[in-house]
Amino acid sequence: MEMSDVNDYILAHSDNEGALLSALNRDANVNLLYPRMLSGHLQGRILKMFCRMLRPKRVLEIGTYTAYATLCMAEGMEEGTKIHTIEINDEMEDFIQKYVSQSPHREKIEVHYGDAMEIIPKLGGTFDMVFIDANKRFYSAYYDLVFPMVRPGGLILADNTLWDGKVTEEHVPSADKQTLGILAFNDKIKADERVEKVILPLRDGLTMIWKK
Numbered sequence: 138m139e140m141s142d143v144n145d146y147i148l149a150h151s152d153n154e155g156a157l158l159s160a161l162n163r164d165a166n167v168n169l170l171y172p173r174m175l176s177g178h179l180q181g182r183i184l185k186m187f188c189r190m191l192r193p194k195r196v197l198e199i200g201t202y203t204a205y206a207t208l209c210m211a212e213g214m215e216e217g218t219k220i221h222t223i224e225i226n227d228e229m230e231d232f233i234q235k236y237v238s239q240s241p242h243r244e245k246i247e248v249h250y251g252d253a254m255e256i257i258p259k260l261g262g263t264f265d266m267v268f269i270d271a272n273k274r275f276y277s278a279y280y281d282l283v284f285p286m287v288r289p290g291g292l293i294l295a296d297n298t299l300w301d302g303k304v305t306e307e308h309v310p311s312a313d314k315q316t317l318g319i320l321a322f323n324d325k326i327k328a329d330e331r332v333e334k335v336i337l338p339l340r341d342g343l344t345m346i347w348k349k
């Protein structure tokens with residue numbers, strides 16, 4: 138059995154992503170430069186399921202892109218809760234608004250445009266769940282910044298932590314700052330005794346980090 142057959146089977150026997158997300162996905166594939174960056178059907182359903190299970194009241198997403206994952210997490214969150222999501226590229230604003238405004242969960246979503254490193258301290262308060270999915274070079278910096286704002290028992294998720302398998306390459310060129318950023322992050326998380334951690338081999342690697 139081919140891996141793509143297995144993937145098709147998994148999707149056929151999991152929840153559908155729904156009409157809005159499937160339209161977003163198509164729109165991104167036709168009109169955006171890097172549609173592969175969005176979480177997609179399987180990871181989206183998993184993010185929603187995390188929210189169903191953890192029932193977070195306040196979530197932070199670092200790196201909105203199309204808001205695909207934002208919409209999935211909002212779907213799994215209860216009424217009266219809030220997901221803050223930060224996107225540095227304000228050219229994404231029209232795309233994001235087009236889909237967030239059509240979602241029945243839009244009241245739960247607050248999109249911030251700008252650099253996460255500047256916006257996060259201004260948000261204040263504590264988060265029950267954080268999804269790190271922005272510039273791979275700065276994962277460790279996002280983590281250090283956000284860590285004190287995560288409540289004990291809260292969950293940090295970090296996407297792309299296997300980085301297309303490049304994390305296992307013997308020699309990583311010094312110019313490849315993204316791979317080096319992910320490697321440094323993975324080592325840092327492994328050594329951090331304040332958290333329990335496991336890398337899920339899902340899509341491009343999704344690390345679950347639970348704050349003690």
Ligand SMILES: C[S@@+](CC[C@H](N)C(=O)[O-])C[C@H]1O[C@@H](n2cnc3c(N)ncnc32)[C@H](O)[C@@H]1O
Pocket residue numbers: 174175176177198199200201202203204205206207223224225226251252253254270271272
């Ligand atoms: C992988 S995409 C996010 C995908 C989205 N979370 C999803 O799962 O569908 C990464 C996004 O992070 C944004 N980004 C990069 N650096 C950032 C920063 N310092 N602050 C906020 N957003 C940033 C990029 O512009 C890009 O849109």
